[in-house]
Amino acid sequence: MTISNSLAAADLATALHPYTDARAFEQSGPIVMDRGDGIYVYDDKGKKYLEGLAGLWSVAVGFSEQRLCDAAMKQMQKLPYYHTFASKAHEPSIRLSEKLVEMTPGNLTRVFYTNSGSEANDTIVKMVWYMNNALGRPRKKKFLARTKAYHGVTVAAGSLTGLPNNHRDFDLPAIPVIHLTCPHFYRFGKEGETEQDFCARLLAEAEEVILREDPETIAAFIGEPVMASGGVMVPPDGYWQGIEALCRKYDILLVADEVITGFGRLGRSFGAERMGFTPDIMTLSKQITSSYLPLAAVVFTEEIYQAIADNSHKIGIFGHGYTGSGHPVATAVGLENLTIIEERDLIGNAARLEPAFQNGLRALADLPYVGEVRGIGLIAAIELVSDKATKQPFARPGQAGAIAARIGHEEGIIFRAIGDTLALCPPLIITEDQVAEIVTLMERVLRRTTDELAGLSAT
Template sequence: MSFPSSTAELRALDAAHHLHPFSDTKSLNAEGARVIVKAEGVWLTDSEGNRILDGMSGLWCVNVGYGRQEIVEAVRAQMSELPYYNTFFKTTHKPAIELATRLAELTPPQFSRVFFTGSGSESNDTVIRLVRRYFDIKEQPHKKIIISRRNAYHGSTVGAASLGGMAPMHAQGDLPIPGIVHIAQPYFWGEARQGETPEEFGLRTAKALESTIDALGEDRIAAFIAEPIQGAGGVIIPPATYWPEIARICRERDILFISDEVICGFGRTGKWFGCETFGTQPDILVMAKGITSGYMPLGGVMVADRVADVLIEHGGDFNHGYTYSGHPAACAAALANLDIMQSEGLVERVANDAGPYLAARWRALAEHPLVGEAPMMGLVGALELTPDKAGRTRFPDVGQVGTLARDFSFKNGLVMRAVRDRLIIAPPLTISHGEIDELVARARKTLDDTWGELSRRGWVR
């Protein structure tokens, strides 16, 4: 019996049996899910034959693009030899050893060891336990609190969603869990005071960390976690003064600094990791997504030697782990993915070629009457939609205009994501100049279509 292949049949089965993530299932089922059937390079094809430019690299993860047979073959070969074995029971295997060694070479010099997970969410759950265990071993058991930021995204499990600062997520499931505190985000366009410069705003926002430490007590604060650029929070790129001040505070206050590189890692910002782009030196580095370019699920937590040495020399058993920690086929995918990135110079290409080219084209979109700002760093950027550029005001019912624009974008054959009324992109690192031109043209048409609809409704003039 063959499985149905028509779009209508597939949508009906999907609606009957599939609960989608981050979705209003009733609304989605009424509309019908988009069915993607194949992909190549930066292009997706749906069940109706439409070609769609993937401006989001799947979910920020397909860094080397679709259809890379090198990764497919590496996974196939590993599946044939050793499809699975765990890394419990005093056991290891070659793919995990080789990938751990490779990561120690690629990450900043303070890192020599990795704890493998299956995802960014699992990695950030691991961070909570690891940080608290570290201070227990150091006989500082009151250092439990982890400080994060509003609108940060660190995953969807109970622990990771608590670390994140997304109010809609916290509203479901009695989150955050105890011991996690959130401070202001470095979102200049949306939260700067009248007349405040980016430099002043960056310093003021960073000092929220210091004032929170003072209010709660330094002896109670274990760590500060942040993405170099807030991704799902709307591609929030901090002012230049922000990260040096954060680094000073963590260093002077005996606070571990955790850099969540799930989105920024593996070339997205024009360096291997976002912490290198911004000049910070984290104690813990969280990774996933781009480590395999999404071809297999895999995550990891890099632990700086000064932290790992305490855990190893004085900690005994670390009673934590996952069935798929260091899955051999996932490690094989990661190794093949890293081979591609290095042999093709993709990180350097983001820094010196594709990134600057996209930035120049993208920032020109700020001239559109609907756009308040068009920030871009490496191959990650945003468009802030506003009814009043000069006043930096927002539309009523925040998120409605962003959703409208996102839907126009899909109709125009471009995947962009909407966060509030902010459109965001993060295309594969392999995107060509011609494909960048096409991406920007489709984004501009999306802005024109959205402006036309808002004008028709009387929301803009």
């Protein structure tokens, strides 16, 4: 048996893969990835793929950045691990905290570290509950989120997520959360409704829910500035300004989940900046280290910190944290990663390449079965439908997306099939020529997918 076959066999014998049909996987086996170079990755058979999703929306500086490897090794040799419990600290986490406070909106002054976006959003739920108990507001515990939102998979974060398969048979939601209408005009706008009308309806719905539930019971609104894992949905103009106004009116904290949109994805430092609102709390992860190491952060206001600090003094402890909170190697890599993003102006690169990326993909909108091409910055999606005129989904949801993903691997491009929506989110180091390569490959994928779908319908 070859090394490749040995690895595949071992994986089949031992692994339960996330976001995978386990029985289907038993038949297909894994694609074993071996190495990376820039925006490309190679499997263990030597096949080259353009990584059009930056791993999982996250590898800003590409898959072969030596400076991040060097930063990790240097810190490993000096202090490979130490915790931040019981008043302990170390230089990498301190320096990164300073950098995050410098980069984020001016009202955000405090940082708490976790290992993932899921843990960060779970932490936010606990922090907000802890704060409201400390402030004598024990009823103010509910969260507002949106259908098709993605905020993670832990019990609390998975409850905030608004995707059915993240809830089904996991007994979620398990915390008090109300999911509002997804702000995606193409799919959820009503017949005869303008995008402005749609926005007004969603804001009216949000206020109606707040009043129905009682503002004294609503703790926070959480949202991705641009919804990503649910299908890359860009909200209508005025949506976030309206949501922020409602939060201020009814004393509701506003949480920006910037796990995917943070650190330049939308051509600005953060999605909230691009969308024009100021949150009370930000969730950061993924591009914070380009996912070379697990790291996430909650960045929040001084007012929230003061309430939590007072309560920790009253109790004698803030009884929350993780073994890896502020891990010295992860935070050292994060600091070097953000330095690279700034030095190479990768945020500016995303802004400069946005027209080529978005317009190039939108030029594919006339192809059969392409219902909508959407996106902003260097994130986009192509939604496939059975009938372009009526936006009718396929009778077997997910079949077209699975076909396209398989063909994509054959053609040498990796993207995310979210049902029948094909999502793209390339590394921020991408060049104009590589953007053109993505467009060419996606056109090839869509034409082959069209032929296969036509063949299925004919039979």
